[in-house]
Amino acid sequence: MSDFKLDLVIGEDFPAPGFRPEKGETISGAAVSKIFSVNSAGRRAISDGFYRGNGADSDSVGHPNDGNGKREHGSGKKSGPLISGTAYCISSCGMILLNKIVLSTYNFNAGISLMFYQNLISCLIVAALSFCGVVSVEKLNWKLVRVWIPVNVVFVGMLLSGMYSLKYINIAMVTILKNGTNIITAIGELYIFRKHQNQKVWTAMFLMIISAISGGITDLSFDSMGYTWQIMNCFLTASYSLTLRKVMDKAKQFTRSGSLNEISMVLLNNLLCLPFGIILILVFGEWEYIITTDVIKLPMFWVVATASGLLGLAISFTSMWFLHQTGPTTYSLVGSLNKIPISFAGLVLFKVPLSLPNFFSILFGLFAGIFFARAKMS
Numbered sequence: 001m002s003d004f005k006l007d008l009v010i011g012e013d014f015p016a017p018g019f020r021p022e023k024g025e026t027i028s029g030a031a032v033s034k035i036f037s038v039n040s041a042g043r044r045a046i047s048d049g050f051y052r053g054n055g056a057d058s059d060s061v062g063h064p065n066d067g068n069g070k071r072e073h074g075s076g077k078k079s080g081p082l083i084s085g086t087a088y089c090i091s092s093c094g095m096i097l098l099n100k101i102v103l104s105t106y107n108f109n110a111g112i113s114l115m116f117y118q119n120l121i122s123c124l125i126v127a128a129l130s131f132c133g134v135v136s137v138e139k140l141n142w143k144l145v146r147v148w149i150p151v152n153v154v155f156v157g158m159l160l161s162g163m164y165s166l167k168y169i170n171i172a173m174v175t176i177l178k179n180g181t182n183i184i185t186a187i188g189e190l191y192i193f194r195k196h197q198n199q200k201v202w203t204a205m206f207l208m209i210i211s212a213i214s215g216g217i218t219d220l221s222f223d224s225m226g227y228t229w230q231i232m233n234c235f236l237t238a239s240y241s242l243t244l245r246k247v248m249d250k251a252k253q254f255t256r257s258g259s260l261n262e263i264s265m266v267l268l269n270n271l272l273c274l275p276f277g278i279i280l281i282l283v284f285g286e287w288e289y290i291i292t293t294d295v296i297k298l299p300m301f302w303v304v305a306t307a308s309g310l311l312g313l314a315i316s317f318t319s320m321w322f323l324h325q326t327g328p329t330t331y332s333l334v335g336s337l338n339k340i341p342i343s344f345a346g347l348v349l350f351k352v353p354l355s356l357p358n359f360f361s362i363l364f365g366l367f368a369g370i371f372f373a374r375a376k377m378s
Contacts, residue, residue, distance in 0.1 A: 167226070
């Protein structure tokens with residue numbers, strides 16, 4: 001898995017409060033990546049499986065007692081939101097930074113193979129946790145797989161375009177440009193589902209457009225290939241969220257429990273990515289690059305690549321944990337604020353050439369993202 005999952009990813013914009021794909025909310029952005037937004041089935045996954053190992057009270061998930069959705073009391077549990085929120089932010093920031101290191105610092109030119117490796121890691125870990133009884137996973141069947149394949153095709157495109165854009169563009173500009181996903185998703189909701197946004201949301205999206213245009217014009221490290229990949233990623237991420245909503249209700253009909261929790265979607269998406277990844281590796285000849293490149297002989301390369309995959313999967317668990325400890329309002333706002341350290345860490349660690357106008361464009365885009373999250377809350 002990667003940050004553009006979603007998100008995740010990975011990678012990523014964050015879900016609006018109270019997201020429920022079956023009733024009229026769709027995933028916003030790559031937070032998306034996908035798959036990591038929290039719906040009613042995902043909340044059941046928390047009580048059914050994820051917290052089975054630590055003895056959390058499943059009843060607390062469904063009974064918030066204040067405006068911020070806090071569900072736990074006692075001095076021994078006051079640190080829960082801080083710890084879970086920190087884990088969520090570290091997972092999100094770390095995954096994007098490590099993916100950037102693999103693709104740019106190591107100059108690894110096999111994004112499909114990297115996606116395949118990360119998907120394989122996610123499948124193995126989820127399968128192991130399910131076998132040990134730590135998480136609850138729906139039993140997969142051919143009818144469910146057949147219904148889910150269209151979603152997975154878009155998901156694969158979303159992951160790959162996100163990786164290639166990250167290879168050519170600095171992290172701060174990727175973060176700003178990904179705001180375009182929110183705009184495309186809102187337009188899709190308007191025309192496909194007749195879902196209208198309030199005036200504040202449209203104002204925030206207008207600010208996002210201005211920041212993206214000004215950021216691109218003032219970007220000293222502008223790369224047309226990278227911007228092309230990122231534009232594709234915005235459309236694919238929005239398409240994924242819109243497609244997921246249409247497929248979700250139909251997919252539930254073919255599950256044993258009548259629902260599809262977050263962990264099951266993580267496994268289903270990553271498992272179906274494996275055959276697609278093998279086909280794409282063969283078609284685009286990446287296997288020849290893999291067997292001849294010297295970078296895969298470096299032990300630290302494998303450490304970084306594996307860690308990025310582990311953090312991509314960790315976003316799934318930490319996002320559900322954080323939501324369980326706080327609530328959708330805090331979750332969404334922290335997700336937006338989390339873009340700030342990611343952007344500045346990317347600028348500093350990778351020594352991105354930066355002009356003053358570009359710096360203010362990035363700040364403006366981050367402000368627009370926070371304003372968008374606040375507007376969605378209203």
